Amino acid sequence: MGVNRVLKSADRKISIVFILLAIGYLSLSYQLPPYPFVPIDSDLVPKVLGFLLIALSIILFLNANPKDQEEKKSSVSRQDLRIFILVTVLIILYISLLEVIGFVIVSMLFIFSCSWLLGYKNFKVNAMVSILFPITVFYIFNYLLQINLPSGMLPF
Amino acid sequence: MKRIFALLLLIWVISSLAACKQETKSKSGEEKWVPEKAIEMVAPAGAGGGWDTTARTVAKVFSEEGIIDEDIGVVNKEGGGGAIAWTYIHNLKGSNHHMFVSSPPLIFVPLNGQTELTYEDFTPLANLIADYAAFAVRADAEWDNLNELFEDMKKDPESISIVGASAPGSMDHMQFVKIAKEAGVDVTKIKYVSNQEGAPLTDLLNGSVDVYSTGVAETVEQVKAGKIKVLGITSPERLEGDVLSTFPTALEQGIDATFVNWRGFFGPPNMDEDAIQYYEEKFKELSDSEAFAKIRNQYGWSEMFMGHEEYKKFLKEQTEELTELMEELGLAQ
Amino acid sequence: MNTVQGLWQGFQVAFSWEGIFFVFIGVTIGTLIGMLPGLGPITAIAIMIPMVYGMDPTIAMVLMAGVYYGAVFGGSTSSILLNAPGVSGTVATSFDGYPMAQQGEAGKALAIAAIASFTGGTVSIILLMLFAPTLAQIAVSFGPVEYFALMFMGLVAISSLSDGSAIKALISGVLGFMAVTIGIDAQTGTPRFTFGNANLLEGIDFLVVALGLFALAEVAFLIKNRNNVGIEKTQNIGSLKLTRQDVKEMTGPLLRHSPLGFILGVLPGAGATIASFISYITEKRFSKKPEEFGKGSIKGLTAPETSNNAATSGAFVPLLSLGIPGSGTTAIMLGALLVLGINPGPLLFQDHPEVFWGVVASMYIGNIFLLILNLPLIPYIAKILKIPRPLLISLIIMFCMIGVYSISFNIFDLYLLLAFGFVGYLFRLFAFPAPPFILAFILGGMMEQSLRQALTISNGNFMILVESPIAIGLFILSILSFAFPFIKNRKIQKA
Numbered sequence: 003m004g005v006n007r008v009l010k011s012a013d014r015k016i017s018i019v020f021i022l023l024a025i026g027y028l029s030l031s032y033q034l035p036p037y038p039f040v041p042i043d044s045d046l047v048p049k050v051l052g053f054l055l056i057a058l059s060i061i062l063f064l065n066a067n068p069k070d071q072e073e074k075k076s077s078v079s080r081q082d083l084r085i086f087i088l089v090t091v092l093i094i095l096y097i098s099l100l101e102v103i104g105f106v107i108v109s110m111l112f113i114f115s116c117s118w119l120l121g122y123k124n125f126k127v128n129a130m131v132s133i134l135f136p137i138t139v140f141y142i143f144n145y146l147l148q149i150n151l152p153s154g155m156l157p158f
Numbered sequence: 159m160k161r162i163f164a165l166l167l168l169i170w171v172i173s174s175l176a177a178c179k180q181e182t183k184s185k186s187g188e189e190k191w192v193p194e195k196a197i198e199m200v201a202p203a204g205a206g207g208g209w210d211t212t213a214r215t216v217a218k219v220f221s222e223e224g225i226i227d228e229d230i231g232v233v234n235k236e237g238g239g240g241a242i243a244w245t246y247i248h249n250l251k252g253s254n255h256h257m258f259v260s261s262p263p264l265i266f267v268p269l270n271g272q273t274e275l276t277y278e279d280f281t282p283l284a285n286l287i288a289d290y291a292a293f294a295v296r297a298d299a300e301w302d303n304l305n306e307l308f309e310d311m312k313k314d315p316e317s318i319s320i321v322g323a324s325a326p327g328s329m330d331h332m333q334f335v336k337i338a339k340e341a342g343v344d345v346t347k348i349k350y351v352s353n354q355e356g357a358p359l360t361d362l363l364n365g366s367v368d369v370y371s372t373g374v375a376e377t378v379e380q381v382k383a384g385k386i387k388v389l390g391i392t393s394p395e396r397l398e399g400d401v402l403s404t405f406p407t408a409l410e411q412g413i414d415a416t417f418v419n420w421r422g423f424f425g426p427p428n429m430d431e432d433a434i435q436y437y438e439e440k441f442k443e444l445s446d447s448e449a450f451a452k453i454r455n456q457y458g459w460s461e462m463f464m465g466h467e468e469y470k471k472f473l474k475e476q477t478e479e480l481t482e483l484m485e486e487l488g489l490a491q
Numbered sequence: 492m493n494t495v496q497g498l499w500q501g502f503q504v505a506f507s508w509e510g511i512f513f514v515f516i517g518v519t520i521g522t523l524i525g526m527l528p529g530l531g532p533i534t535a536i537a538i539m540i541p542m543v544y545g546m547d548p549t550i551a552m553v554l555m556a557g558v559y560y561g562a563v564f565g566g567s568t569s570s571i572l573l574n575a576p577g578v579s580g581t582v583a584t585s586f587d588g589y590p591m592a593q594q595g596e597a598g599k600a601l602a603i604a605a606i607a608s609f610t611g612g613t614v615s616i617i618l619l620m621l622f623a624p625t626l627a628q629i630a631v632s633f634g635p636v637e638y639f640a641l642m643f644m645g646l647v648a649i650s651s652l653s654d655g656s657a658i659k660a661l662i663s664g665v666l667g668f669m670a671v672t673i674g675i676d677a678q679t680g681t682p683r684f685t686f687g688n689a690n691l692l693e694g695i696d697f698l699v700v701a702l703g704l705f706a707l708a709e710v711a712f713l714i715k716n717r718n719n720v721g722i723e724k725t726q727n728i729g730s731l732k733l734t735r736q737d738v739k740e741m742t743g744p745l746l747r748h749s750p751l752g753f754i755l756g757v758l759p760g761a762g763a764t765i766a767s768f769i770s771y772i773t774e775k776r777f778s779k780k781p782e783e784f785g786k787g788s789i790k791g792l793t794a795p796e797t798s799n800n801a802a803t804s805g806a807f808v809p810l811l812s813l814g815i816p817g818s819g820t821t822a823i824m825l826g827a828l829l830v831l832g833i834n835p836g837p838l839l840f841q842d843h844p845e846v847f848w849g850v851v852a853s854m855y856i857g858n859i860f861l862l863i864l865n866l867p868l869i870p871y872i873a874k875i876l877k878i879p880r881p882l883l884i885s886l887i888i889m890f891c892m893i894g895v896y897s898i899s900f901n902i903f904d905l906y907l908l909l910a911f912g913f914v915g916y917l918f919r920l921f922a923f924p925a926p927p928f929i930l931a932f933i934l935g936g937m938m939e940q941s942l943r944q945a946l947t948i949s950n951g952n953f954m955i956l957v958e959s960p961i962a963i964g965l966f967i968l969s970i971l972s973f974a975f976p977f978i979k980n981r982k983i984q985k986a
Binding site for chain 2: 533534536537538540541544630631632633634635636675676677678679680682689690692693759760809813814815816817819822823826829830832834835836837838839898899900901903937940944945947948950
């Protein structure tokens with residue numbers, strides 16, 4: 003039986019990932035500096051959790067049905083994957099630019115481009131929402147609620 | 159007659175003040191520095207905590223009393239026990255329009271090894287207020303003063319537990335350690351429990367723990383209601399107020415130690431001398447104002463004004479004292 | 492001063508023009524803030540403090556209390572419609588509320604939530620009124636041992652939070668528990684699993700996890716299904732009308748979780764979020780049809796929605812009768828009382844009865860306002876679902892970002908939000924349930940801390956855990972709830 007065959011089931015692959023995660027977590031738990039003034043130190047619960055995760059992952063591995071092929075995984079089509087990656091890139095851009103160019107402009111750009119990317123063809127409505135929405139939200143937050151969203155490059 | 163005189167005096171004061179203002183404005187850039195744009199005041203925590211409250215009330219009094227004309231925006235930067243905000247301000251080297259509010263965690267957090275920055279990386283502008291610690295027990299507890307408590311702790315440290323809202327190595331813990339050590343208690347044997355989710359006071363009231371280490375203001379109403387008694391506070395002298403004045407200090411019980419929870423404002427590194435001077439004066443004016451005195455009263459804060467130089471010296475002393483203490487506990491990194 | 496006199500005085504304040512006006516303002520602001528994902532009552536009330544300075548203390552408290560319970564009331568809306576919890580107390584609402592909306596019954600789900608909220612709120616005000624003096628004692632009856640037992644009871648039920656594999660539910664729970672160990676450990680001051688990153692020192696915010704695992708993960712699925720044919724069904728709002736059968740379904744949970752939520756709210760360490768989770772899992776654990784939960788069960792929606800609103804009123808007990816804040820929001824209201832010149836403490840009840848009774852009386856009115864405000868608006872609010880999918884998706888993402896940003900004002904938390912979005916998506920892809928993760932995240936953290944507090948107090952002696960009658964009672968309940976499904980199955984087999 004080849005490795006590929008053993009790991010064919012998605013659950014088996016996941017259980018391996020979790021075991022690795024638990025090992026990493028445990029090794030960090032063992033490195034926690036001791037604090038001498040309490041009966042139960044900060045490392046006990048994490049150690050229990052780490053071993054528990056390993057045990058549960060092993061059970062998951064053994065219970066997994068190798069015939070249970072990865073139907074679910076294949077349901078993510080190439081095109082969906084491309085859109086996912088692009089939306090993620092947009093979100094990362096949004097986060098990293100939020101405090102630089104300010105909430106209003108970055109939100110306008112985000113809403114417009116994200117909706118367009120997801121296939122919204124009505125440019126007029128899209129543009130209107132993208133412009134009006136961030137301004138309204140900004141106004142409500144900064145003036146009515148007095149929560150200062152980053153104004154960035156805008157003068158107010 | 160008197161009234162008219164008073165009115166005239168008032169008009170004279172107001173008009174001369176107004177004139178003053180115009181003068182400084184017209185001379186701006188030549189002699190006296192004044193802010194050129196909105197000032198950003200950072201509270202290194204989320205909305206609602208002690209830092210946030212201080213920043214928001216100070217900003218409000220500055221504007222309402224007309225002490226500072228420019229807008230003051232309060233910005234919250236939460237995380238790392240303050241470290242996130244400190245890094246943010248530290249990166250604004252030389253800015254004259256940013257400041258943050260701080261208190262003893264600025265000393266504790268670096269000592270705990272959770273940030274590289276210390277107070278020396280910033281420009282202390284002015285300290286405004288002081289709070290003191292109180293050590294409370296249940297009203298029916300067997301101890302009536304700190305010495306009785308500490309005697310029992312020396313005899314049988316395992317039987318007495320202390321609760322506070324912060325983690326070991328931070329304020330509620332260290333303020334107790336500092337006083338207990340001076341009284342001769344073995345500080346490595348202190349049983350300290352931190353309760354951050356629920357209210358530590360409930361643990362005292364229901365008998366789970368024996369001593370509650372907290373701020374003076376938190377105890378007043380409970381003492382009034384006869385639920386708890388305060389064995390000692392950490393101020394140099396007795397405080398003023400109906401109930402407050404009944405709290406004995408540790409000093410008067412023969413324990414030669416105090417602890418102050420100071421609160422003041424800091425600017426980024428390399429702030430201009432003129433700007434430092436400007437803020438120092440403005441904070442002094444704020445501290446002396448009646449509006450701020452009223453707020454101090456409401457929150458039970460004591461006045462403790464220190465200007466730039468004095469503040470620096472004070473912080474140095476505080477850091478040295480606490481470093482020694484934390485090293486003894488093996489907490490200093 | 493007896494209850495009747497006090498309440499009379501309270502109603503006089505609450506029914507004054509000023510009183511009615513500010514209750515209305517309070518609950519309206521609360522509802523709006525509650526609906527925005529992430530943004531919660533804490534921030535709103537903290538920001539109001541400087542504004543209420545100088546106001547009549549009772550009226551100011553009436554206003555702020557309105558914001559608080561209004562937010563919990565309104566928070567269910569975004570949980571149900573978008574799977575994006577509006578406040579932390581309504582995370583459990585989305586477990587069954589969102590599936591209901593997906594099945595084209597958004598209107599009904601919102602109506603059930605509104606009625607459950609109203610009932611929970613109103614019943615707990617009556618309990619508050621009747622038992623106020625004795626309740627103060629319940630509030631301080633829980634120490635570390637009792638909290639440990641309560642959290643233990645909640646965690647035991649984790650395996651039941653899955654419709655598929657119990658192992659997967661347990662793994663999800665362990666992962667959630669692991670996530671909450673990140674940050675400075677309160678009992679030792681040791682930073683755990685922070686990788687030297689200062690952003691992680693204070694741990695991960697509950698709402699970051701909740702919005703990531705639920706709202707963003709859902710967005711990923713919306714993206715995938717954006718062109719599906721079945722979409723018309725989810726855009727369907729459905730009728731608001733409840734059938735007799737629906738009402739029958741709701742009655743049990745309403746009766747059970749109003750008092751349960753209220754008592755959990757009274758405990759300073761529990762509060763609305765924990766109350767809603769405990770109500771959800773106990774309802775499921777003792778249900779005759781647990782398999783319906785998580786798929787749009789009326790009982791599963793009613794239980795947490797009743798409980799969180801009941802707990803919100805309960806949270807005023809320790810605040811107003813003892814001066815002890817039980818949650819972040821009530822801690823801020825304690826600060827507000829100081830600003831208003833009222834000293835919060837055990838004497839407040841005696842010295843300022845008008846504040847206590849004014850708030851209580853205003854809550855009756857507030858809850859009625861909320862019902863009137865929310866029910867007619869449901870058809871309009873539910874229209875959100877008619878927004879073209881691509882646009883709706885972009886807006887949800889933006890609101891999640893801004894909601895999280897307004898909690899900490901820290902960009903790092905937004906990256907964390909995105910990361911939890913991915914985790915949530917992968918969970919669903921591989922059929923791991925997300926609720927155990929969030930449940931362990933909130934209960935596990937507190938369980939560890941209270942256990943270690945108890946053991947520090949007892950010098951490491953585990954016997955302390957079985958020395959408290961309340962704790963023993965809760966442990967017995969845990970065993971019962973663990974055994975109940977097996978007992979039930981045997982009965983069915985015998986029959």
